[in-house]
Amino acid sequence: PTVDDAFDYIGDNIWQGGDVRTSARANLGSKWLLCDGSVVDENTYPDLADALVPSLGSLTSPTAIVASNNYRITSMAYHGSIYVASIYNSSNNTPYIYVSTDSGSSWTQKTLGNTVVSTPEVFFKVKYVNGYWLAVGINYHADMTASTDTATYVYYATDPTSTWSSFNFTVAGSVATDIIYDGTNWVASLYTYNLSTEKVGTEIAYSSSLTSGWARTAINLITLNSNYGLKPHQLLFDGTNYIISGRLNSSAW
Numbered sequence: 733p734t735v736d737d738a739f740d741y742i743g744d745n746i747w748q749g750g751d752v753r754t755s756a757r758a759n760l761g762s763k764w765l766l767c768d769g770s771v772v773d774e775n776t777y778p779d780l781a782d783a784l785v786p787s788l789g790s791l792t793s794p795t796a797i798v799a800s801n802n803y804r805i806t807s808m809a810y811h812g813s814i815y816v817a818s819i820y821n822s823s824n825n826t827p828y829i830y831v832s833t834d835s836g837s838s839w840t841q842k843t844l845g846n847t848v849v850s851t852p853e854v855f856f857k858v859k860y861v862n863g864y865w866l867a868v869g870i871n872y873h874a875d876m877t878a879s880t881d882t883a884t885y886v887y888y889a890t891d892p893t894s895t896w897s898s899f900n901f902t903v904a905g906s907v908a909t910d911i912i913y914d915g916t917n918w919v920a921s922l923y924t925y926n927l928s929t930e931k932v933g934t935e936i937a938y939s940s941s942l943t944s945g946w947a948r949t950a951i952n953l954i955t956l957n958s959n960y961g962l963k964p965h966q967l968l969f970d971g972t973n974y975i976i977s978g979r980l981n982s983s984a985w
Contacts, residue, residue: 750783818855862913
């Protein structure tokens with residue numbers, strides 16, 4: 733063996749799985765893989781897999797946000813050092829927001845800045861978007877036909893530990909299922925029921941302001957029975973297209 737062979741041997745035994753090495757050579761030997769996007773088997777390269785996907789470690793015992801069987805967690809979000817949970821109380825058909833600033837060890841119920849509508853309601857999801865915490869809701873039993881229905885409120889806060897404010901889309905039977913920000917406008921997917929035409933379907937609403945000035949456009953509006961329709965679940969923006977996922981069926985949410 734030459735001196736160069738000796739240096740190569742020493743070098744190969746200093747490097748560890750997960751290290752990245754730059755070289756003008758395309759082949760550094762059997763201990764090295766090219767960083768070219770190829771798929772490799774984690775069972776063949778366990779050290780590399782451990783370096784790329786660290787262990788989650790031990791799991792801690794769950795913490796009860798509310799000590800009652802009537803409360804159900806419908807969604808959770810995390811940003812910075814704050815956790816926010818949306819919770820539904822099945823005993824009185826009321827949604828709540830709970831906030832934790834200590835990694836979930838303790839939770840505080842937040843005051844909502846408006847009265848919840850009379851129909852059974854639940855927050856579909858809570859999320860952090862463009863500096864705002866948002867909670868959007870649905871009518872839990874999909875009872876969109878009652879004349880007493882009003883537009884479901886969207887709750888928001890820049891500081892989730894303070895009181896949450898609210899706004900709605902001003903039209904009876906409108907339920908926001910998701911809200912995103914595309915860099916210019918806020919965009920919301922709505923599940924709607926038109927009391928006069930008895931049409932159920934999906935609408936898109938958009939505005940440069942979160943709390944006002946929303947314009948609406950109907951997409952794929954379907955004439956069916958009262959509890960039928962396209963129910964959007966998630967709204968996405970890929971930089972060019974807006975994508976809605978949902979389902980079309982006759983059951984409640």
